[in-house]
Amino acid sequence: xxxxxASLNAGSSSIKFALFHVGQDExxxxxxxxxxxxxxxxxxxxxDAAGTILIERTWDGGDGLSHEALLQELLHWAAGHLxxxxxxxxxxxxxxxxxxxxxxxxxxxxxxxxxxxxxPLVPLHQPHNLAVIRAIRALRPELPQIACFDTGFHQGRPExxxxxxxxxxxxxxxxxxxxxxxxxxxxIAHRLSKTEPAFAGKRLIVxxxxxxxxxxxxxxxxxxxxxxxxxxxxxxxxxxxxxxIDPGVLLYxxxxxxxxxxxxxxxxxxxxxxxxxxxxxxxxxxxxxSSDPHAxxxxxxxxxxxxxxxxxxxxxxxxxxxxxxxxxIGENDPVIRAAICERLAWxxxxxxAEANRRNATTINATGxxxxxxxxxxxxxxxxxxxxxxxxxxxxxx
Ligand code: ADP
Numbered sequence: 001x002x003x004x005x006a007s008l009n010a011g012s013s014s015i016k017f018a019l020f021h022v023g024q025d026e027x028x029x030x031x032x033x034x035x036x037x038x039x040x041x042x043x044x045x046x047x048d049a050a051g052t053i054l055i056e057r058t059w060d061g062g063d064g065l066s067h068e069a070l071l072q073e074l075l076h077w078a079a080g081h082l083x084x085x086x087x088x089x090x091x092x093x094x095x096x097x098x099x100x101x102x103x104x105x106x107x108x109x110x111x112x113x114x115x116x117x118x119x120p121l122v123p124l125h126q127p128h129n130l131a132v133i134r135a136i137r138a139l140r141p142e143l144p145q146i147a148c149f150d151t152g153f154h155q156g157r158p159e160x161x162x163x164x165x166x167x168x169x170x171x172x173x174x175x176x177x178x179x180x181x182x183x184x185x186x187x188i189a190h191r192l193s194k195t196e197p198a199f200a201g202k203r204l205i206v207x208x209x210x211x212x213x214x215x216x217x218x219x220x221x222x223x224x225x226x227x228x229x230x231x232x233x234x235x236x237x238x239x240x241x242x243x244x245i246d247p248g249v250l251l252y253x254x255x256x257x258x259x260x261x262x263x264x265x266x267x268x269x270x271x272x273x274x275x276x277x278x279x280x281x282x283x284x285x286x287x288x289x290s291s292d293p294h295a296x297x298x299x300x301x302x303x304x305x306x307x308x309x310x311x312x313x314x315x316x317x318x319x320x321x322x323x324x325x326x327x328x329i330g331e332n333d334p335v336i337r338a339a340i341c342e343r344l345a346w347x348x349x350x351x352x353a354e355a356n357r358r359n360a361t362t363i364n365a366t367g368x369x370x371x372x373x374x375x376x377x378x379x380x381x382x383x384x385x386x387x388x389x390x391x392x393x394x395x396x397x
Pocket of ligand 1: 209210211212239282283284285286327328329332333
């Protein structure tokens, strides 16, 4: 019987999961997969480490199936089909740890209550993260669960990078920049420290470009600045989120249009970004395939803003030695990478068009003064690396 750590990453309509072996020298992937379409027609697909499909299933008419019900199905499937794997702990991506929780923490009643208070800050993510933790507690109360915070990686930033220019009392109350995508950035920093330690020590901008998107300025593997702040709305243009806007817009919409808080929340989180500008889709692949001029405009804005925010972070770092692309768009979309790099040519960055086209790891040209990498992120592995330290301290990956 092999022992495995389960990593869970729950979103509003999906649960991503992965199982990692823990043992003497192992930290290998055993299986991974996701349930998507929760709330409509849930669809499960799981693969083994070689990518062979282990199960694929759709629950037609399963719109009433909750995260908890689907987790029960998942655990049932794992027990039946992966009987040689004993789950010894479950690690979770938790969007917000607030001021108190930077490091991963073992879940107990007090932690859950504290994390519950942070739900209004990340309404699309935190409630689902916690629902999944509660579900596992109910289904497998004996399993240790470890909460890993997406804000944690940014906690050591200079104080000045965390402050809004608001009255001090608000900052002291916690109205400040926290930053997100921390598990992704931590994984990239960890990976670089293994593969290119000298590069990892330099001034890097990591671009996590997925449905949610942000940039992190890192120096010597530590976060110095980042584009998301108090909530996951700030910074870049995202799939359905607006990124940075003048807060005066919100005041105007409230006073002139009588928009309610709920309406504004829906507008900012679900109707804006690539979807709002294009009127076509939140999905970059769909926008590339569209000839609608509004789709082209949405892509142009995405690139413009990513390069502009990168410029701001270059200032925070006092220069740039490397740029790393990751997540769905960052790992797979040569057109977007090339367009962002082109707008950063003033830094001396030169992209190798052919290497970029084939999603190579190194995509800068010889002679570029900025090294450019494409590195797949692995938040689930980062979660498992944290979780294993709680149950088997000697087994850190
Ligand atoms: P999430 O934040 O939901 O984890 P992902 O990291 O999966 O998001 O990124 C989703 C985005 O990545 C979508 O806009 C999608 O179009 C884009 N994407 C995924 N694969 C590709 C690809 N092969 N080419 C271009 N874009 C891609």
